[in-house]
Amino acid sequence: MEHLLAFISNNQQIIYIVILMIFVGIEVIGRVPSVLHTPLMSGANAIHGVVVIGAIIVMGKAETDNFLALGLGFIAVILGTLNVVGGFVVTDRMLEMFKGKKK
């Protein structure tokens, strides 16, 4: 029990962020029309590509002779970048189609 309480107070900041972000995430897209479900999903998909930052850190910290870490990290960077770049480009292409209607 004490362990748990200590954990909570040591990681207060992070716990606050998590809770607030859950509410922000829900509030922010609360009123999305069904037309935009797909682009929104695709955009959110690109945003979680932020995981690539973890891959970059892994890669950048690896010793130059640790080939397992380098190899896996390299693949992780490629996959993460695919997620980010592909995600944003696909979303942009979807939304490009919507733009035409206003002219």
Add this chain to the structure above:
Amino acid sequence: MSDHILNLCYLVASVTFILGLKMLSAPATARKGNLVAAAGMSIAILGTIFLYRNTETGEYLHNYGWIFGGLVIGGIVGTLAARKVKMTAMPEMVSLFNGMGGACAALISLVEFNHISKEMSDHPNGELIQSLQPTILIIVLGLIIGSVSFSGSMIAWGKLNGKVKDYSFSGQNILNLFILAIALAAGAWLIVDPARGYLLYIILALALTYGILFVMPIGGADMPVVISLLNSFTGVAAAFGGFLYDNKVMLTGGILVGAAGTLLTILMCKAMNRSLINVLVGSFGGSKNAIASATGTQGHFKEISVSDAAMVMSYANKVIIVPGYGLAVAQAQHACHELEKILNDKGVEVVYAIHPVAGRMPGHMNVLLAEADVAYEKLEEMEQANEEFKTTDVVLILGANDVVNPAAKSDPSSPIYGMPILEVEQAKTVIVNKRSMKPGYAGIENELFFQPKTSMLFGDAKKVLQDLCAAVKMV
């Protein structure tokens, strides 16, 4: 100094993610929102590369060659894939990219575990091991969620492009839960006894299997919901990476997507009038009886020629077009818009009725028709269209099936029972364009096709529409 600038970069990026999502949920600002989030992401990535310092040693990152190599390869492949993909294949693409993110999270967990297990074998003492236990917990959870998201997304991708068929067997749900339970138990064991590094690979294998079995029985028509759910999984996996490195932007981005993705999943389910549990557990595969009984009622259907169909439509006051996946496959949106214009010139009122889940993703038809310059006001949502069918002379259904299947209202044993549909049978005449009498994506018969007021117009949607255009001009 550089640490402070990096923190500022992360703060800016987190704000752009929130703003980006907010703007993405309104039609007028959506495109800008996407760009805002992309700009924030670039700031966060570049900041990490040049300003990140190891918390233990204070060193900057190295191996720049590898990092930039990965970024360039990923960037080029990602851009090309996203640029080249056809509009119809967009949903698959999203699923594929989502799987990449999941795999990335899982790989990070693998490398980090190797890193700390080396540390532990170098300095084997109880205190160090105890202090690392929370880290191992995070690594294990990141690995499980990332792997499930990866293998699940790959199956969803395969299903959407038709390479993977629905597959289910009795007791599958129980087996799935069992696999998940073993994976979690192995994770718990690993945390208690971190020396057993091989457990991590068992967890990896189990999580990958779980992802496959989890998506396998879910019907293709429900894939958007599943992709959205896996999307939020990957968000959570990214957030675990944020815990691992105490990295605020990964944390905020990941949790944001996790929360927004979950809500979006629920909203999508609502658009189909189903609950999430119903989608995940009561999968289409489980209702073979209904399929059998529906095929029994097959009766006669009537065919109509292109010229007759053109005649009927030219003399109508009002035509409603119901587009579906068939239109997307045939890339017939331009031909469709052409027909609309020709009919308009003849004084026929033409509108489109868009079912929320027509095509294979919500909004699929809107995107497609917008590409062909169909005016936004001509697209009517389901509720509005359902009121207008009564006063409509001709409904032209282009490659849609399940979304107009009256069984959703009348047959409780049907797998799509309860889904709101476009009530096209209230119109005076219904013309259905399909390639063949084969059932639609949900794999069930549609009694609409056998009703007396319905006529079938077989053929590829694009070809049929072009022929119709020519024929209508002649009338």
